[in-house]
Amino acid sequence: MPDTHEVTNQVPPLVHDVADDPALLAALHREGAGWAEEELHELGRLAGSEQGQEWGRLANENPPKLRTHDRYGHRIDEVEYHPHWHDLMRVAVGHGLHATPWRDDRAGAHVARAAKVIVWNQAEAGHICPISMTYSAISALRFNPELAAVYEPLLAAPEYDFGLRVPTTKRGLIAGMSMTEKQGGSDVRINTTTATPSGDAYVLTGHKWFTSAPMSDLFLTLAQAPGGLSCFLLPRVLPDGSRNRIFLQRLKDKLGNRSNASSEIEYDGAVGWLVGEEGRGVPTIIEMVNNTRLDCVLGTTSLMRQAIVQAAHHAAHRRAFGEYLIDQPAMANVLADLVVESEAATTVAMRLAGATADPAQQDFRRLALAVTKYWVCKRGPVHVGEALECLGGNGYVEDSGMPRLYREVPLLSIWEGSGNVAALDALRAMGKQPQSVEAFFAEVELAAGADARLDDAVATLRKELSTLEDAQFRARRLVESMALVLQGSLLVRHAPHAVADAFCASRLGGDWGAAFGTLPPRVDTKAIIGRAQR
Structure with missing residues (x-):
């Protein structure tokens, strides 16, 4: 090739162990799951390998296709996925990212699972949707012990067995959730889908607006029964081998999350079984929702970590104006600020995972999860x-992988309640369960006296929460303050001084601008950025 085609100043591919994350590994041990570190590194090496990255790329560039009918005109309602989608699913299920923690008696089982989600999600985020729903379905399904006895062992089995067959004949199952309707969205109480008793089951009729992973084996759904809005379990294939009357109308054309099929479905006499009591549909399915909300936090944490590692890698190998980007003060400020944000997210996400299976921590988890979500x-x-901007124009090009992250991450703020829903849910928790407020402050004040900026922020927050007048108008501001003091408390107790000091100075002390890259001059950017370099 001519000399004009000589390639210089380009960044080498990043192939690394995704689990080599100091904040994540420290939290894994701190929250009682150090026994999972070896497996976590196994997943991390695969997620960061050329193979893992290629699986994710091809699964997204070849999105699922809806097949409503076969070649003969028979209705089949199936979704065809790229083969690497199934590879990703096999790894996730085989490593227990789905429902196995519910049947693992080891301390820290849910923490280990959370760390695995953070790591494996960095290979590809879309397939984690059915993994998350399967994990979250167990606690709701237990409201019907008979159904749980049949299906929970199969949901927890470490076997990915794709295809529509009678659930009890399969080696493992995947569960989904179907709540929202076009007239209601988050306001599920105005759902119009009906459920009519028929023998020991119910017959459902209605239209669901968002049903992700429609090839799942089982779905938890809401419908109006004679006693009010209720929760039901619907299989795609009935015990007699016939297809349940669940018809896929279309797949959503989404901004991101393109490897995962999200559909509109029609129940036209679909058969389902009651989970919980009639009229108690929301309290029943909220058990599932609260767990998927944790996974929204884990997913966001994962994408933030992936983004800053990519940015730091680029800056360490790319030269501009005679110096590597990472050595230039303006870029160092940006990178350090992004690391601080990422580690704050990781630390609080793992803390919430640690509270999942502990009955004594449920008041804290109830409020802290809504705040953190x-x-x-x-x-x-x-x-x-x-x-993405740290990579300049290269970051805007699909080859970099950054556009896929950028399209993916807004979903996690929308899924299971967008911003206002999450903020108002925190207010609801404080109103209905006032003990959750004291549990929250008991956690935060474990760092009392360690940093004056944190102490001042906690005192200010207590004053702001002393009255809930105009609380809905102030909801976002209140919840933001709660999230920041919780993250600050955790970092002061557990993070390196450089990270905790930068967080408290900027997020709590007010020495910060309105954009990333505005940390105060005294911050040790080199020590902070080093935690994201691979």
């Missing part, structure tokens, strides 16, 4: 957008 998922798109 709002804030971390809100920060995700801004964070990933700034990381």
Whole structure:
């Protein structure tokens, strides 16, 4: 080739162990799941390998296709996925990212699973949707012990067995959720789908607006029964081998999450079984929702970590104006700020995972999860957008992988309640379960006296929460303050001084601008950025 085609100053491919994340590994041990570190590194090496990255790329560039009929005109309602979607699913299920923690008696099982989600999600995020729904379905399904006895062992089995067959004949199952309707969205109480008793089951009729992973084996859904809005379990294939009357109308053409099929479905006499009591549909399925909300936090945390590692890698190998980008003060400020945000998200996400299976921590988890779902998922798109910009024009090109992250991350703020829903849910928790407020402050004040800026922020927050007048108008501001003091408390207790000091100075002390890259001069950017370099 002519000399004009000599390639210089380009960044080498990043192939690394995704689990080599100091904040994540420290939290894994701190929250009682150090026994999972070896497996976590196994997943991390695959997620960061050329093979893992290629699986993710091809699964997204070849999105699923809806096949409503076979060649003969028979209705089949199936979705065809790229083969690497199934590879990704096999790894996720084989490593227990789905429902196995519910049947694992080891301390820290849910923590280990959360860390695996953060790591494996960095290979490809879309397939984690059915993995998350399967994990989350167990706690709701247990409201019907008879159904749980049949299906829970199969949901928890480490076997990915794709295809529409009678669920009890399969080696493992995947579960989905179908709540929203076109007239209601988050306001599920105005759903119009009906459920009519028929023997020991119900017959459902209605239209669901968002049903992700429609090839799942089982679905939890809401419908109006004679006693009010209720929760039901519907299989895609009935016990007699016939297809349940669940018809796929179309697949959604989404901004991101393109490897995962999301559909509109029609129940036209579909058979389902009651889960919980009639009229208690929302309290029943909220058990599932609360767990998928944690996965929204884990997913955002994962994408933020992936974004800053990519940005730091680029800056360490790319020269501009005679110096590597990473050595230039303006870029160092941006990168350090992004690392601080990422580690704050990781630390609080793992703390919430640690509270999952502990009955004594449920008051804290109830409020802290709503607060964190709002804030971390809100920060995700801004964070990933700034990381993309660190790559300049290269970051805007699909080959870099950054556009896929940027399209993916807004979903996690929307899924299971967008910003206002999450903020208002935090207010609802404070109103209905006032003990959750004291549990929240008990956690935060474990760092009392360690940093004056944190102490001042906690005192200010207590004052702001002393009255809930105009609380809905102030909801986002209140919840943001709660999220920041929780993250600050955790970082002061557990993060390196450089990270905790930068967080408290900027997020709590007010020495910060309105964009990333505005940390105060005294921050140790080199020590912070080093935590994201691979």
